Amino acid sequence: MLQRELTREQVKQLGEQILVNMEEHIVEQGYQYFTDGMVFNVQAEDGAHLRSDVQGSAVYHVEIDLNAFANSTCTCSYARYCKHIAATFFQAYSVFENPRAFMNVLHKPRSTVFSPAMLVPAYKKIVKSGANPTPSASLGASLRPESKVSDWWSFLEKWTRNLPLAMETARPSSELFSSYENVLGVTSSWPEELAQLFSVHANLFHLLKLQTFVKDVRSSYWASDLTQTADRLVEQLEAALFYLDAGSLRKHFSSHLEETHEKSKEWKHCDSATIYWIQANRLLWWYLLNTPAWIQEEMDELDRLIKNPVLTDAERERFSILQAHFLVMKGEDEAALRIWNGSQSLALSFYLPYMKAFARHEEWERFLYWVDRLETLIGTADGPEYRLVAAVWREAMERLGRSADSGAMLKRFLPASLTDYCAYLFENRQYKQYLDVLMTYQSALEQMNQQQAKIIEDQKPLLLLPLLIREINQQIGSRNRSGYREAAKLLKKVRASYQKADQLDVWERFIQGLATKYSRLRAFQEELKRGNLIS
Structure with missing residues (x-):
């Protein structure tokens, strides 16, 4: 039935909203509810709403708004998007795709695709119409x-x-x-x-x-x-x-x-x-x-308070932070950011409501100005906050005809932009810079997929050597047999790289030096011989 009532594209877009708005552990719990068969009575209405019942500690009623995800509701008490909403999504997703594939996407570093819905505050309406009155409910009779x-x-x-x-x-x-x-x-x-x-x-x-x-x-x-x-x-x-x-x-x-x-x-x-x-x-x-009159009145009062000589430093900072808000409301962003940048307690989350508001009103230049001023906070933000800002930033660059500059500018947002920036470098065949970034940020060799490694090996065989050698030393440093075996496998790749570059003489000097350096590690020597790396 759902296959006739919904489209693959609708479910795909819903998945994007799940990735943007829901906490990873909540999605995982929803997946478990789905696999345990806790979702039933699933139906779509006019291709705009997805409804279900989900068995938890009670039966909860879910309604997902496919056109405005922010309006989605569940009768459970969780204040944000809950596992019951996630479970309902998986039930619909399973009609078109394998839900396990979605979980793989969830657990991988990813770039978020821009959607206007991400500019709306994350919110799950609290549904209380069917709730039983509490013992204290009679107190409300006086209101x-x-x-x-x-x-x-x-x-x-x-x-x-x-x-x-x-x-x-x-x-x-x-x-x-x-x-x-x-x-x-x-x-x-x-x-x-x-x-x-x-x-x-x-x-x-x-x-x-x-x-x-x-x-x-x-x-x-x-x-x-x-x-x-x-x-x-x-x-x-x-x-x-x-x-x-x-x-x-x-x-x-x-x-x-x-x-x-x-x-x-x-x-x-x-x-x-x-x-x-x-x-x-x-x-x-x-x-x-x-209201303009109220805003001016509040600004004047804050200015008077800030000038009070008996204020403590903490009080003066608090009033200054509040005053800066009104400067933004008046369009004086530079003055506001100068005040806020002087405070060490403000994280990127403090600025996000403003940046989302600018994007909602398509004030793209203003949004980019804030990105420039906050690039250090963006570069150290946690995953969800970075992905949100990056998605809106890419949209702003496109709207202003500057998409061609986006990739190179991702370097400004390191280390948060590591995945995005590395993808840009690889796609543009800047392999040396790509590997340098991986080395700089201590990324494991496994972060590069086999296809990427094969492409670099074929085109620039010696570029991988620093990354391979560092991994080899780490495996040897583990001082256990499995680490030695893994080091031997990687050494075969090093030999192949030197062979492709017609530098086997350099390889011989390298492997002999390595064998001499770790001559006291008997188990490692055995793995080298077993792999025909030394005689």
Whole structure:
């Protein structure tokens, strides 16, 4: 049935979205669910939606939007794209291709193909319509659509009164997210825009709760887990703000928006130096509070605070980082980047919301300007962040008619661009530079596939020698029989290279020198003789 309802191209494009937006270990879990036969009731609707039920700890309902992957949903509690979505994808993929082939692609270094969908904040809508009410749900009876924003925060304080203790006695991230997700059900009957604004406030409230917990508990045991939780909250916040209809909110609920603005004046003074709160604050201004009069007022206030002589260095840096955001909003990118580049705590992820926004609005020159200024961060970014920026960068170069320069410019993004840059060098037959890069970045010989090695051996046989010899020395250095055997195999390739270059006399001197150097390694000498490398 799916073969008639979907096309191979649709499933292929869905796979690209999976590679861009989903964490590798989540995709692997989804593959396991698929192979275990946990996916059923799969159906496609109008070639635009893919639906299924997936058996986990409960039966979860998945809906994948094939035209806008960001709108895909699952009824499980995982805040981002989940294993149930991945499992459903594999069920559809298996109709056209072997899912194992997709897993091979997942595990290989790869260049990401540009898609406009990657510019949309990664987000999985939280589906709560069918959820059972929690024991605390009666607390929400006091809230009404006409309730003030101050009432929301008073309610959230009551809602979370037992949360700190629960976070200490159980897994903090699970307890925090459960609290955040469940409280959204309080607004299920509210107008959509108002419910979305409440979700923004609930997110900010729980982010502050998380930071208070970290400060009070001071335990390194949960450090990694809580860092990921803060990342997820910020991702959720960006997505919620991105999808919020700010125009409709201003029209129908202006008083709530004005109260949010007043509340934001307190937030810059929060006793929180973490980058997560700074990111949350700037996202609020970028998407929601971007009224010229409010922006100018905030800039003037930040300028006054920065000039306060009694500020600590940490406070002054925090206010400066916030002020730079408004410079970007005014188009003064150079001034903003000069401030941010002075901070050692800002990673590439801090800049990505801006760069994606520029690309969404097709401000390609502006995007490339930021790439130039951030090339060091791009070169040291982790895999997913680098692949995202590189994909958009290639699209920008193409849009501006500069694609011919893209390959050579990849050198600027080393070491993150190692795979892309090596592919460019090989395709352009710059074999020496290709091998030099592999040697410089300590890449194993196995990173070069057999076909590439054969091409270089045939055309430039001696170019491979430095890489082969380094690998041989590493194998000998292992001081075990299997390493010696592998070294002997590689030495045969060295001999063949010298033979093709008509330099067997050089080979004889090399092998005799190597045998003499390691004359005390009896097992290695035996492997040399067994391979007819020495007599």
